[in-house]
Amino acid sequence: MAVTTPDGSTVHTSLGQGWGRSFDMKWVIIGLCIVVVAWLALIPLGFLIWQSFASTSTAQVPAVFTLENYATAFGTTDSLGLMFNSLKFAFGTAAFALVLGTFFAWVNERTNTPFKSLFFAMSIVPLIIPGILFTVSWIMLASPQIGIFNQIFRDWFGLTTPLFNIYSLTGMIWVDGLHYAPIAFLLVTAAFRSMDPSLEESALMSGASVVQVAFKITLKLAWPAILAAFLILFVRGIESFEVPALLGLPVGLRVYTSAIYDAVHSYPSDIGLASAYAMALLLITSLGIYYQSRLSSQGSRFSTVTGKGFRPRVSDIGRWRYATAGIFILYCIFVVALPFLVLFWASLQKYYAAPSWAALHNLSFAAYGKVLAYPGFYGVVWNSAKLAIGGATVVMLLTSVICWITIKTKIPGRWVLDMLASLPLVFPGIVLGLSLMIFYLNFDIGIYGTLWIMLMAYVIKFLPYGMRYNSTSMIQIHKELEESAAMSGASWFTIFRRIVLPLLKPGLMAGWIYIIVVSVRELSSSILLYSPGNEVISIMIWEFWQNGQYIELSAFGVMMITALFCFLMVVQTLSKRFGVKDV
């Protein structure tokens, strides 16, 4: 039989081979995985650090060591403003998302609010509405010039100045916070579920009201988890690219991610400065991830899990439940209904116009035809499909071996492997794109400007996701299952293929599907790595936006959302039948 290893070479082996041969095989595969992971995770990072200390090289002048990039990146008042903008934006986004998410988690887990089944359905929304489409739809809703909200207030209430301005720090926080709230919801829900309900019941018996219990007991006990969730959201916020690029850059409101994009795309491009910005960004994300992992590991003082099968008690909040349901429905309107409807409306127009009776007569599906007939459309979709499926497959297979090493063996130094595979958590997409771009420009093995470099970016970026999905299933596989296969005479490779991988399948499939979905919307790495002819779906949307082709963008967006939605529905139905874990 033949199996393709992560680096693309084919390894031939046969069943029932001798012990000595299979022993070699094991070390070859393990060694290959270590080399591949180290290569993927470390090389770009090292090169980025080196580049941040190098002056811009030209044909005449070679690059020399310099601190100038850091001086420019940190030494001016301009750069201080950049840092404050980044921190303010990330802080605001995280805080807004966390307040919303925590509120919904509490409402869903602890009160008798109606429509509860919708809460979890909402949490897949960020998966099916990519950030760039969400941002664009909010521009159509609340931009000072074309925003529907502003037009309504102008036409109905005679306001002369626009009421909402999405091109502002508040606007950016609003859009990104709304989009990230479901992540906060899932994180805080997990914390609420692991809590011994009698801690809250005893407060209730002590005479505390529902609100007092929520603030004095529930939130205080979940505080470490909430803080950890805040750090995760903060890192997400500071890595966020779509919102700062589309809402901040037009009005000169720059954060690190958009500043990196700017530095690379200005002429002449300033790679050194971009690298220095990237270093600042890396430092912030590393600190965030570091404290978050420390918080998660030292939660023992507050560990409130009793392992008892209590059902969490639901409080009757009386008439207030209509208010909580109302807030949730409002959120749904802001996050799903309005963005989708505004895109759908725009896609039916010939020229972009806000909804009105007059515009209603111009409805047509012409834009869809235009998109489908767009030069290179099928190539773009095919590229995305290749990258998503290829990346997901490589990540899940590679991390299954890594997880096996880190969880099932006692090989000294295996924690290094674990750390390396989790390291990409701290790479913002744009930093990853930048470092790969620089490295493979200087170290030419012929992948720069091809799909391969994007595949590499996706594999690196999604390695930690693969680790998470695989390690939870790997822990559940009892050592004796492998040992009994070994006693039956199977080689390591056979055991891995016939015992470990099939047992991992639920987690493996779930991770594979998740990575496919997030790959399709990946923008922040791709934006620095694509070249004409190698566009993917998210890049095509970006280009539509840059060219002002709003109608085509909307039609494409509606098709993409519909396709992703259908894909997830099919997956959910199939997974119920085949026992795949929830995505």
Place this chain on the structure above:
Amino acid sequence: MLSVENLSTTYQAPGAKPVLAASNINFSVPTGRLFTLLGPSGCGKTTTLRSIAGLERPSKGVIKAHDTVVYSSAGNIFVAPNHRQFGMVFQSYAIWPHMTVFQNAAFPLQVQKKRLSSKDIRDKVMKVLAAVSLDHVEEREATRLSGGQQQRLALARALVMEPRLLLLDEPLSNLDAKLRDKMRFELKKMQRELGLTTIYVTHDQSEALALSHEIAVMNEGKIVQIGSPRDIYERPANTFVADFIGTTNFVEGIVRGGTDDRLVVDTRIGQLNVNAQPGVSIGANVSLSIRPEDVHLSDTAPAPSSNSLFVGTVRAKVFLGECQDFKIDVNETQLLARAHPSVRTLVGEQIHIAIDPEKCTLLAA
């Protein structure tokens, strides 16, 4: 006082058939009494307690505490648990890990409607902490208390609010055996001194027998017997109660004859004299319960009396120090007996058995 009438509570798990966890529960507890709900896990005792607490919403019935109706299905009344002013100690103690000992105990006073000055709160809390001898650790983080201390803190927290009713959900089950014996004693003393009406839930029959004024034995969501500890132990109403409250010998038989206060029952071990019971007539099939410690053993034949006398063969014996457990074959039926260590009969030898009619309990089916 507390009265529970026709209480039923249903569990509705999402997507599953509703389960009747407690059905048609009736009992009342006079002021100052300790009432125990006893039964195996899943018998509905905790559900009943949580329904009284208001943590579960019953499906029908009436619950009254000191003449205030806190739940009535007919009157559509449901007082929220935080307005019932019932103190409760949970099985896990539910000590809040983010607070100190003092803060844990002060919480009920800080959240109650009637505002107290911080000095009043301090006085009350220190008094109750002193009562459970935790006043010396008031500033300690609650999670750094031992199991026994946590249990006492949970009790202090329930007492500080001067509850109208004290609810205890298996409060001793998480302690080790030695501490459990000590706490059982202290709990009883404290309950008797304060005269607090208390509902106690446990699956441990010796705990129930030691603490309670009255016990309700529950099985499969229903109360099967209510009575004093002595009643329950000596006169179990049916085989379930007899079996659950300690080890016992069940002997089946047919009533052959008797007088007004004595019955003669024909059983597989022979003829047994039994105290008469109303409603049991000659010819009826009956089941008898005889506790092992009521099977009197002796090396030599005892003097004739009203006791039923048998001779059996010792099959096995276990020396336990303060007593000996015997397995004895009588007419090919096995009897369990617990005897004084002075009995010397060896395994395989004949032994004399005497059973007091007072100690043979007629069971309802």
